[in-house]
Amino acid sequence: xxxxxxxxxxxxxxxxxxxxxxxxxxxxxxxxxxxxxxxxxxxxxxxxxxxxxxxxxxxxxxxxxxxxxxxxxxxxxxxxxxxxxxxxxxxxxxxxxxxxxxxxxxxxxxxxxxxxxxxxxxxxxxxxxxxxxxxxxxxxxxxxxxxxxxxxxxxxxxxxxxxxxxxxxxxxxxxxxxxxxxxxxxxxxxxxxxxxxxxxxxxxxxxxxxxxxxxxxxxxxxxxxxxxxxxxxxxxxxxxxxxxxxxxxxxxxxxxxxxxxxxxxxxxxxxxxxxxxxxxxxxxxxxxxxxxxxxxxxxxxxxxxxxxxxxxxxxxxxxxxxxxxxxxxxxxxxxxxxxxxxxxxxxxxxxxxxxxxxxxxxxxxxxxxxxxxxxxxxxxxxxxxxxxxxxxxxxxxxxxxxxxxxxxxxxxxxxxxxxxxxxxxxxxxxxxxxxxxxxxxxxxxxxxxxxxxxxxxxxxxxxxxxxxxxxxxxxxxxxxx
Amino acid sequence: xxxxxxxxxxxxxxxxxxxxxxxxxxxxxxxxxxxxxxxxxxxxxxxxxxxxxxxxxxxxxxxxxxxxxxxxxxxxxxxxxxxxxxxxxxxxxxxxxxxxxxxxxxxxxxxxxxxxxxxxxxxxxxxxxxxxxxxxxxxxxxxxxxxxxxxxxxxxxxxxxxxxxxxxxxxxxxxxxxxxxxxxxxxxxxxxxxxxxxxxxxxxxxxxxxxxxxxxxxxxxxxxxxxxxxxxxxxxxxxxxxxxxxxxxxxx
Numbered sequence: 001x002x003x004x005x006x007x008x009x010x011x012x013x014x015x016x017x018x019x020x021x022x023x024x025x026x027x028x029x030x031x032x033x034x035x036x037x038x039x040x041x042x043x044x045x046x047x048x049x050x051x052x053x054x055x056x057x058x059x060x061x062x063x064x065x066x067x068x069x070x071x072x073x074x075x076x077x078x079x080x081x082x083x084x085x086x087x088x089x090x091x092x093x094x095x096x097x098x099x100x101x102x103x104x105x106x107x108x109x110x111x112x113x114x115x116x117x118x119x120x121x122x123x124x125x126x127x128x129x130x131x132x133x134x135x136x137x138x139x140x141x142x143x144x145x146x147x148x149x150x151x152x153x154x155x156x157x158x159x160x161x162x163x164x165x166x167x168x169x170x171x172x173x174x175x176x177x178x179x180x181x182x183x184x185x186x187x188x189x190x191x192x193x194x195x196x197x198x199x200x201x202x203x204x205x206x207x208x209x210x211x212x213x214x215x216x217x218x219x220x221x222x223x224x225x226x227x228x229x230x231x232x233x234x235x236x237x238x239x240x241x242x243x244x245x246x247x248x249x250x251x252x253x254x255x256x257x258x259x260x261x262x263x264x265x266x267x268x269x270x271x272x273x274x275x276x277x278x279x280x281x282x283x284x285x286x287x288x289x290x291x292x293x294x295x296x297x298x299x300x301x302x303x304x305x306x307x308x309x310x311x312x313x314x315x316x317x318x319x320x321x322x323x324x325x326x327x328x329x330x331x332x333x334x335x336x337x338x339x340x341x342x343x344x345x346x347x348x349x350x351x352x353x354x355x356x357x358x359x360x361x362x363x364x365x366x367x368x369x370x371x372x373x374x375x376x377x378x379x380x381x382x383x384x385x386x387x388x389x390x391x392x393x394x395x396x397x398x399x400x401x402x403x404x405x406x407x408x409x410x411x412x413x414x415x416x417x418x419x420x421x422x423x424x425x426x427x428x429x430x431x432x433x434x435x436x437x438x439x440x441x442x443x444x445x446x447x448x449x450x451x452x453x454x455x456x457x458x459x460x461x462x463x464x465x466x467x468x469x470x471x472x473x474x475x476x477x478x479x480x481x
Numbered sequence: 482x483x484x485x486x487x488x489x490x491x492x493x494x495x496x497x498x499x500x501x502x503x504x505x506x507x508x509x510x511x512x513x514x515x516x517x518x519x520x521x522x523x524x525x526x527x528x529x530x531x532x533x534x535x536x537x538x539x540x541x542x543x544x545x546x547x548x549x550x551x552x553x554x555x556x557x558x559x560x561x562x563x564x565x566x567x568x569x570x571x572x573x574x575x576x577x578x579x580x581x582x583x584x585x586x587x588x589x590x591x592x593x594x595x596x597x598x599x600x601x602x603x604x605x606x607x608x609x610x611x612x613x614x615x616x617x618x619x620x621x622x623x624x625x626x627x628x629x630x631x632x633x634x635x636x637x638x639x640x641x642x643x644x645x646x647x648x649x650x651x652x653x654x655x656x657x658x659x660x661x662x663x664x665x666x667x668x669x670x671x672x673x674x675x676x677x678x679x680x681x682x683x684x685x686x687x688x689x690x691x692x693x694x695x696x697x698x699x700x701x702x703x704x705x706x707x708x709x710x711x712x713x714x715x716x717x718x719x720x721x722x723x724x725x726x727x728x729x730x731x732x733x
Contacts, residue, residue, distance in 0.1 A: 429573040432535050435557040436567055437583075437643060438590035447586055451577025451626070 028085040034058060037186055040085045044155055044189075047162060057175035057185035064179045070342035071371040071403060074311045077249050077284065084187045084220070144202070149233075150195040151206055154222055157193035164195060168226055172255040172292045172319070180251040180286040180313075184220045188253070191221035196231040196262070205461055207236040221252040227262040229295060234265040236464055248273075250309075251286045260295030260322065265303070267460050269468050271475075272308035277366070279338030282310025289316035293325035293351075301328040302345070303459045305468040307475040310339055315373065317346035320354035320382075327356040330456040332468075334449075334475045335368030335400070344374035344405075349385035349415070358389040361453045363472075364400035365479035371403040378415040385415040393423040394452050396445070396479045446473040483510040485546070486651050486682045487532075492543035494531045501527045503707035505543070509651065512679040516693055517686045518718060519704035520726040525686045526570060528704075529653045533567045534560055548650055562594030564650035564681075568640040568657050574628040580639070581623045584609060588646050612645045616672050633660030641672040648676065653684045658692040670695030690722040705730045 028039055037058055041051040066076065144151050150161060158165050175185035196202055227233055237254075250272070258264050266289075275282025285308075291300035302316040318327025329345035347356035356376065364370045370393070378385045393402035404421050426448050434444035449472055450457065457465055487509040494502040501524045509515050519525050530538045532545065534557040545552040547565060555563065575583065588608070589599040600608065613623060616638045628636055637657055644652050654673065658666055673696055677683055685696060693701075693715065701717040702709045703726070711717065711729060721729065 427573070428536060430575050432533075432557065433569070433573045433575070434583075434586075436533050436561050436569075437587035437647070438558050438561040438594065439586055440558050440590075443586065443590065447578055447583070448575055451575060451579075454577045 028083055030083045031080045032058075032082070032084060032187065036084055040187060040189065043085065044158075046158060049166060050158060053170070053175070054186050057182050058187075060176055061179070061182040061186055064182055066179050070313055070373070071369065072311055072313060072340050072342050074284065074340070079183070082249060085189055144204075147200050147203065148197040149200060149202055150193065152193055154188075154191045154193045154224060157195075157224070161193070161195070164226065165193070165224065168224055168255070168257055169222075170255075172257060172290050173253050173288050178288060181253055181288040184222060184251050184253045184288070188220040188222035191223045191252070192225075193223070194225040194233060194235060196225075196227045196233045198228040199230045200228075201231065202233040205234045205236055207238065219248070219250045219252070223252070223254040225254070225256040225264060225266070227256070227258045227264050227298075229260040229262060231259075231262045232264075234267070234461060236461060237266070237268045238270075238464070238467070248283045249286070250283055252288070254287070254289040254316075256291035256300060258291060258293045258295060258298040258300050258325075261297045262295060263299040263301075264291065265301045266291070266316075267464055268302075268304040268306070269460075269464055269471060270304065270306045270308050270312075271471050273310075274308050274337065274339050274475075275310040277337045279310065279367075282339070283308065284311045285309040285314060286311075287314040289314065290319065290346075291317070291327070292319040293322050293327065293354075295325070296322040296351075297324045298322050299326040299328075301330070301459070303330040303456065304332070305453075305456070305460070305464075305471065306331070306333040306341060306343060307471045309341075312339075312341040312343055314341075314343045315345055317348065318356060319348045319350065320356060320385075321350045322354075323351040324353045325351055326354070329356075329358045329360070329374075330459045331360045332363070332453045332456045332472070333361070333370060333372075334363045334472060335365070335370045336475055336479055337366040337368060339366075339368045340370070341368075342371040342373055344372045346375040347377065347387055349376075349378040349382040349387070349412075352381065352383045353385070354382055355386045356388075358387070358391070359455050360389075360391045361456055362391070362393045362402055363396065363449055363452065363476070364393070364402045365396035365476055367399050369401040369403075371405060373405045373407075375407040375409070376417060377408075378410045378412050378417070380411045382412050383414050385412060385417075387415075387417045389417075389419040391419075391421040392452070393421075394449065395423065395425045396476065442473065442477065445476055445479065449476060483512050483679070484548075485510050486548055487684075488546040490544050492531070492545060493541045494527070495539050495541055496527060496530075496537055500541070501707055502531060505708045507702070507709060509682045509684060511650075511682055513700065514677065514683045514685065514696060514698045516698035516701045516718060517684060517704050517709075518688065518701060518721060518726075520730065521688075523705045524707050525704055526655055529567050529655050529684075529686060532560075532653065533557060533565060558590065559594070561647075562591045564648075566644050566647055566649035566652045568637075568644060568652060568654045570656040570659065572628045572631075572636045572640055574626070574631075576626055576629055578627050579623075580625055580627045581606070581609060583627045584623075584643065584646060587643060591647055608646070613642055615645070615675065616642050617668060618642055634662065634665040637661055637665070637669055638672075641669050645672060645676055648681075650681050651684065652676070652681070653686065654692075655686045656688070657685070658687055658689065666691065667695060690718050693718050703729050 028036060034055060037054050041054060173181050175182050194206060225235060256264050272283040293300055300318050306312055316329060320327050327347050333341050333343050335341050345358055358374055360372050362370045362372055372391045376387045391404045395402055402423060406419055408417060430448055431444050450469055457468060460468055485508055489505055489507040492502055492505040517525055540553055552560060585605045592599055618638055657669055698715055701713055701715060703711045
């Protein structure tokens with residue numbers, strides 16, 4: 001199998017995305033105050049309403065304190081020591097890939113991002129590549145535009161589709177939502193915007209690669225996806241970041257609105273720098289992702305493979321407002337060395353006959369610590385709501401930790417809620433059995449772990465599934481023996 | 482004169498500090514079928530684990546050569562790829578891992594070791610179907626998770642299927658007959674016999690004569706207290722069946 005050889009090659013590469021592109025960055029001074037926010041907004045030529053919204057968020061943020069309920073322990077972030085805006089300096093706005101800075105393109109090539117447009121339609125992916133904070137290039141837009149699909153950076157959307165942005169921005173994650181979401185609302189620099197009109201099924205999977213580059217720059221992406229009635233889109237998000245000793249802060253927001261009979265599938269592979277084996281460096285990942293199923297028969301499906309970051313705080317959630325709406329959460333989280341992850345989901349059942357499914361697979365190795373934290377909330381009017389939750393933990397070695405914290409709040413007698421949880425270890429017997437059949441220890445662990453995650457992996461689009469299987473192997477390198 | 486496949490000289494080994502194998506000598510040549518018989522707790526399985534390099538089984542003395550190579554210098558997976566196969570007494574279940582996927586990994590690991598190109602899905606499936614049919618293993622079973630919820634008989638047949646796919650130079654069958662009914666026993670024995678030829682060898686670990694009536698041994702060893710106390714032809718096994726182990730062990 002060719003993939004297998006590729007996996008083995010990758011096993012030797014440690015964190016191969018740990019390089020830094022040397023480009024002059026247009027960075028605003030460190031620190032956060034109203035003037036900085038005005039500066040960011042001015043640099044981006046934003047409308048007045050957005051500046052005011054940012055300032056409202058900032059003023060609210062000043063009243064909040066950083067949450068401490070998660071099972072995470074890390075040095076607190078000094079928010080005044082960060083710079084809140086960094087854009088790669090370019091002579092002028094590029095009109096085509098030929099005009100894009102060569103260093104940037106080299107960086108993407110090292111990451112294996114297919115920026116060049118390919119003729120083949122089958123299986124191709126449109127890439128809205130985000131370099132630090134500014135979108136550099138977007139492909140396949142014309143093709144999507146023919147169907148009326150808007151896929152662009154949120155900065156462009158603010159300029160070109162202000163009504164849509166103003167209508168939906170903050171409508172799923174209000175700026176008052178939580179500490180990090182509030183901060184993001186005040187200082188977000190860029191991200192992606194997707195609008196699928198009524199009755200349209202996106203012919204390709206939409207994809208964004210994020211990359212953190214400039215030194216000491218917090219990243220605050222903001223993504224907004226709107227799926228109108230009877231529409232469908234599958235959106236892929238993949239991330240890698242160069243190696244750094246300083247901790248890098250990432251506080252993103254993803255908001256999704258799903259109308260009648262529409263479906264959105266959102267898949268993430270997250271492999272930001274996890275820090276070294278002693279826990280030095282690595283990305284702090286505090287993300288708020290939420291989808292509102294506003295329409296009847298609407299559906300949102302979150303699939304995530306989380307292998308990176310030193311600290312992960314992330315709960316992609318579903319608000320099941322429309323009758324018969326469906327929310328799904330499929331998650332694989334891998335922590336190794338000194339990584340920490342507190343992750344899960346919230347399923348908020350509001351409409352009648354709403355259904356949700358949670359499949360969470362946590363793999364802990366080394367000295368890492370991992371918590372599944374999930375909420376299933378059934379409102380008084382959510383007749384016949386149904387939830388199935390399955391949380392499985394796999395431990396590798398005896399120095400890691402795994403915790404499951406399921407919260408259930410039910411105010412409707414007709415609801416049926418099921419929760420199953422297991423904890424297991426990769427046994428010496430299983431490893432021996434595989435090795436006796438000729439598999440190396442790394443191959444054996446990869447096979448066993450991929451088997452453990454199967455139910456989640458099979459929900460990923462094909463190209464992502466291969467990448468994710470590789471990542472699982474790389475992430476667990478050296479976890480035994 | 483046939484080539485020696487396995488040469489064990491003055492082998493001693495411990496597990497958890499306890500000496501289990503004591504000064505064992507055994508040579509198995511190509512084309513030979515050896516049977517290792519002995520009472521419960523004699524350390525027969527221990528020998529199979531020492532040969533295959535299971536962790537916690539520590540060799541304290543002696544040497545082992547396998548097809549001319551220093552076996553003890555090789556890792557478990559290298560020994561396997563070099564042609565040493567152990568049909569386990571209790572094959573372990575691996576949830577989530579489909580049997581056909583597991584078998585494909587195993588076959589390709591060996592091919593890679595031998596410098597052969599790996600088989601793609603279609604080539605492998607063709608090979609697998611042929612071998613599985615011989616052991617009366619259906620397509621459904623190959624899609625199930627390996628050894629998960631398998632009956633005793635299914636597990637043993639799955640071990641022999643792996644043996645037939647990997648074509649080892651030496652196959653150790655550890656209680657391949659335990660828990661099998663007469664039909665299943667015959668199926669397993671036929672499978673093994675079909676694989677045996679002048680280039681490879683078998684080491685059959687068993688308590689009973691049953692399996693040896695289906696797979697004819699050339700040499701029978703009685704194993705007790707960590708070493709071989711007596712060797713002979715198949716008649717030794719027949720004698721043993723009549724008189725029991727105690728006679729031989731006491732005579733030691």
